[in-house]
Amino acid sequence: MTQLEGVSSADVPAVARPNHAPGRSRVCDTTGLTVCLRAEPLIKINAVFGVVALLIGGIGAILIALTRWPAVHLLPAHLYYRVLTLHGVNMLIFWIIFMEIGILYFAATVLLRSRLASAKVGWIAFLLMAGGAVFVDWSILSGNADVMMTSYAPLKAHWSFYLGIVLFAVGALAAVGNFFATIYIAKRDRTYTGSVPLVVFGAIAAGIIAVVTLLHGALVMVPTLLWSWDLMAAPDAGWYRLVWWGLGHMSQQINVCAMVSVWYLLGTLTTGAKPINEAVCRSAFVLYILFINLASAHHLLVDPGVDAPWKIWNTSYAMYLAVLASMIHGFTVPASIEVAQRRRGFDRGLFGWLFKAPWSNPGFAAMFMSLLIFGFIGGITGVTLGTQQINIIAHNTLRIPGHFHATVVGGTTLAFMGLAYYVVPLIFRREYPLPKWCRAQPYIFGIGMVIMSLFMSFAGSYGVPRRHWDVEFSGAPLPAGFDAGAHVMLGIMGVGAVFAFIGLMMFILLTVWAVFFGKSNRGQPMRAWTPAPAKLADDDHHGAHKTPGTMALVLLLLFCFVVYYFANWKALADVWHVR
Amino acid sequence: MSITSPPANWFQKPTGGERTWLGLAIAWCLVLSAMMPYWHMKGKQNSTGEAYSVKPLDFFSRVQRFEAAYKVGEMNGVAIVQPPPGSDIYLQAMMWQFRPILKLKKDQTYRLHISSLDLQHGFSLLPMNMNFQILPGYDHVLTITPTQSGEFPVVCNEFCGIGHHLMTGRILVED
Numbered sequence: 164m165t166q167l168e169g170v171s172s173a174d175v176p177a178v179a180r181p182n183h184a185p186g187r188s189r190v191c192d193t194t195g196l197t198v199c200l201r202a203e204p205l206i207k208i209n210a211v212f213g214v215v216a217l218l219i220g221g222i223g224a225i226l227i228a229l230t231r232w233p234a235v236h237l238l239p240a241h242l243y244y245r246v247l248t249l250h251g252v253n254m255l256i257f258w259i260i261f262m263e264i265g266i267l268y269f270a271a272t273v274l275l276r277s278r279l280a281s282a283k284v285g286w287i288a289f290l291l292m293a294g295g296a297v298f299v300d301w302s303i304l305s306g307n308a309d310v311m312m313t314s315y316a317p318l319k320a321h322w323s324f325y326l327g328i329v330l331f332a333v334g335a336l337a338a339v340g341n342f343f344a345t346i347y348i349a350k351r352d353r354t355y356t357g358s359v360p361l362v363v364f365g366a367i368a369a370g371i372i373a374v375v376t377l378l379h380g381a382l383v384m385v386p387t388l389l390w391s392w393d394l395m396a397a398p399d400a401g402w403y404r405l406v407w408w409g410l411g412h413m414s415q416q417i418n419v420c421a422m423v424s425v426w427y428l429l430g431t432l433t434t435g436a437k438p439i440n441e442a443v444c445r446s447a448f449v450l451y452i453l454f455i456n457l458a459s460a461h462h463l464l465v466d467p468g469v470d471a472p473w474k475i476w477n478t479s480y481a482m483y484l485a486v487l488a489s490m491i492h493g494f495t496v497p498a499s500i501e502v503a504q505r506r507r508g509f510d511r512g513l514f515g516w517l518f519k520a521p522w523s524n525p526g527f528a529a530m531f532m533s534l535l536i537f538g539f540i541g542g543i544t545g546v547t548l549g550t551q552q553i554n555i556i557a558h559n560t561l562r563i564p565g566h567f568h569a570t571v572v573g574g575t576t577l578a579f580m581g582l583a584y585y586v587v588p589l590i591f592r593r594e595y596p597l598p599k600w601c602r603a604q605p606y607i608f609g610i611g612m613v614i615m616s617l618f619m620s621f622a623g624s625y626g627v628p629r630r631h632w633d634v635e636f637s638g639a640p641l642p643a644g645f646d647a648g649a650h651v652m653l654g655i656m657g658v659g660a661v662f663a664f665i666g667l668m669m670f671i672l673l674t675v676w677a678v679f680f681g682k683s684n685r686g687q688p689m690r691a692w693t694p695a696p697a698k699l700a701d702d703d704h705h706g707a708h709k710t711p712g713t714m715a716l717v718l719l720l721l722f723c724f725v726v727y728y729f730a731n732w733k734a735l736a737d738v739w740h741v742r
Numbered sequence: 743m744s745i746t747s748p749p750a751n752w753f754q755k756p757t758g759g760e761r762t763w764l765g766l767a768i769a770w771c772l773v774l775s776a777m778m779p780y781w782h783m784k785g786k787q788n789s790t791g792e793a794y795s796v797k798p799l800d801f802f803s804r805v806q807r808f809e810a811a812y813k814v815g816e817m818n819g820v821a822i823v824q825p826p827p828g829s830d831i832y833l834q835a836m837m838w839q840f841r842p843i844l845k846l847k848k849d850q851t852y853r854l855h856i857s858s859l860d861l862q863h864g865f866s867l868l869p870m871n872m873n874f875q876i877l878p879g880y881d882h883v884l885t886i887t888p889t890q891s892g893e894f895p896v897v898c899n900e901f902c903g904i905g906h907h908l909m910t911g912r913i914l915v916e917d
Contacts, residue, residue, distance in 0.1 A: 274746075317860070358752060360747055360748070404862075427744035428744060430744065440756050441748045442753045442756070467793030467874075470791045471782055474789065479778065483774050483775055495760065498759065556870075625869070630901045638908055639909070640819065640820060641820065641912045643897050645869070646869070710758070710760075713759065714763065732781070738871070739867075
């Protein structure tokens with residue numbers, strides 16, 4: 164029945180039964196999972212709108228990158244700031260959240276074999292989100308909202324910008340509510356027995372964080388909207404920043420949860436990996452829920468009005484438990500793959516399991532590169548820049564987008580791309596064209612992103628600001644500028660961006676082609692990305708849970724982390740004294 | 743499997759490599775956390791967020807008085823002021839300039855007040871790459887000691903409208 168190692172009918176307990184009405188479900192020809200036919204079109208439409216936002220944001224990305232590459236300096240100033248606003252909103256909010264809503268629906272219905280709580284709520288939520296997104300994009304493109312994604316008050320946009328964001332957030336909140344209602348129905352109807360699967364657990368964590376995030380969004384955006392209608396005084400600038408980042412950074416934690424869930428999902432689908440210890444993986448998700456709000460404070464570390472004890476406490480809550488959570492997943496995900504690979508007989512040396520991994524499967528390649536980029540670049544830089552005092556030599560420089568392009572793009576976006584190589588064949592039931600191009604795509608995108616985010620970071624170390632049109636400051640009353648090194652960094656950053664953009668366009672063209680014109684695979688299993696792997700040996704196979712390769716990888720990560728972290732303290736110690 | 747319900751006895755203590763890594767990661771996270779209070783007490787570079795509420799117009803008049811009292815020259819139409827070491831000094835941010843130009847003494851400590859008359863701005867001192875946030879309504883006080891002499895550009899690094907990239911200032915430090 165199955166060529167996907169992760170699923171077999173033996174795993175499904177006999178007492179649990181799906182709760183679909185007759186004719187409202189289908190059995191997947193590849194995995195044997197039950198797909199809710201009322202959730203399926205919602206999963207599709209959210210994914211499609213996600214990809215549309217990705218396309219808009221992607222066109223914005225290349226225009227911005229070619230403007231910040233000093234030798235090219237493509238756009239005029241006003242268009243640069245406009246396109247930068249467009250890029251941020253479409254990538255960080257629309258692309259990611261549309262995809263996440265699709266993932267939540269998938270996790271609650273397909274993995275729990277439940278019907279969707281309400282198709283009507285699902286469609287209303289989608290229309291609100293889509294309408295909000297159109298409103299915002301129209302507002303930006305018509306020149307009414309050149310305010311960046313953060314729209315820091317008292318910088319003021321046209322009311323349509325704020326209204327669009329509010330509509331989108333309300334829609335997303337309704338969709339998350341629908342997700343939780345579905346979980347409730349599944350539990351009530353006993354469509355599964357025991358605990359929910361790990362991927363669903365991660366999705367629930369993402370859902371909980373999403374609710375808290377979106378409430379922050381309402382708290383900050385509603386007064387701002389009223390201000391834009393002249394019904395309220397301007398919000399206090401410090402207050403706005405504090406609450407906005409409850410939305411702004413927490414929303415990125417929805418991404419982290421969704422991305423880690425996708426790592427586990429793709430690990431299972433591509434190598435048959437199974438978490439070594441579910442308690443450890445689940446506890447790590449709980450740590451995200453409880454402690455992730457600390458990252459919101461990372462944006463206020465050099466702000467006036469919040470004092471040092473506040474900053475120090477809210478940066479770490481005394482022990483960085485959310486960082487611990489990511490470090491745990493950074494071990495458990497590759498460890499589960501190592502165990503599965505070794506049980507298949509790829510047992511040679513420290514890294515035999517990794518070299519023999521299905522690298523020609525774009526789902527696996529995207530997932531594993533996402534893991535490496537998120538951990539080695541995004542994670543290490545993020546924790547370092549989010550250290551209270553080190554933030555002095557990082558705040559609002561290109562080091563910040565250098566960090567989050569490694570987490571949100573090299574991490575989350577790349578993981579979601581890997582997911583698409585399964586979503587399109589399994590949910591849209593269409594095959595991707597040009598398999599060789601598909602196999603190459605994650606590498607081109609991933610390597611481009613690595614170059615771009617690293618050199619963005621390096622340029623930031625010279626003090627090059629983010630969100631800035633002209634590093635030459637030509638025409639400024641008092642001259643300023645950067646030495647040649649910074650220009651070289653920006654140039655290499657531009658080259659990386661071009662690579663990443665090519666990878667992105669390959670992804671979008673291949674996916675759009677597959678969705679609309681791809682060969683249908685109805686009635687048969689999806690075409691395997693790699694030949695069927697060898698069967699897993701028995702669970703009690705000698706040495707089944709030895710993970711020396713993963714241990715070597717995480718020790719390397721820790722080494723890089725320690726070196727980068729203390730190098731930054733050293734750099735900080737060299738600047739002027741300030742209190 | 744990560745996509746099917748786990749066996750009933752899934753709640754197990756971590757063992758082997760997982761346990762070792764968990765211990766290492768917790769230890770490292772504690773080091774990360776401890777570094778901040780340590781630096782707050784022993785380090786020379788801290789952001790204490792000292793701030794006072796101020797109306798933009800009041801801040802503007804303080805800057806005017808400060809300029810009038812200590813003006814020693816002009817550069818490209820911007821006043822250069824040389825305040826006595828140890829005093830309260832002012833830097834005003836507005837779309838799209840910083841004023842005045844500050845002339846300071848190396849290794850002397852000043853209480854630098856920065857605020858904005860309009861939008862949010864960023865104080866970025868180059869080439870050291872020291873960055874602080876400037877908010878309207880907040881008189882942000884940095885107790886600052888230049889440790890190098892020379893001419894140091896100040897640039898705005900918080901987006902503040904179409905002329906953002908033209909917003910520069912200057913700090914001069916003498917031995």
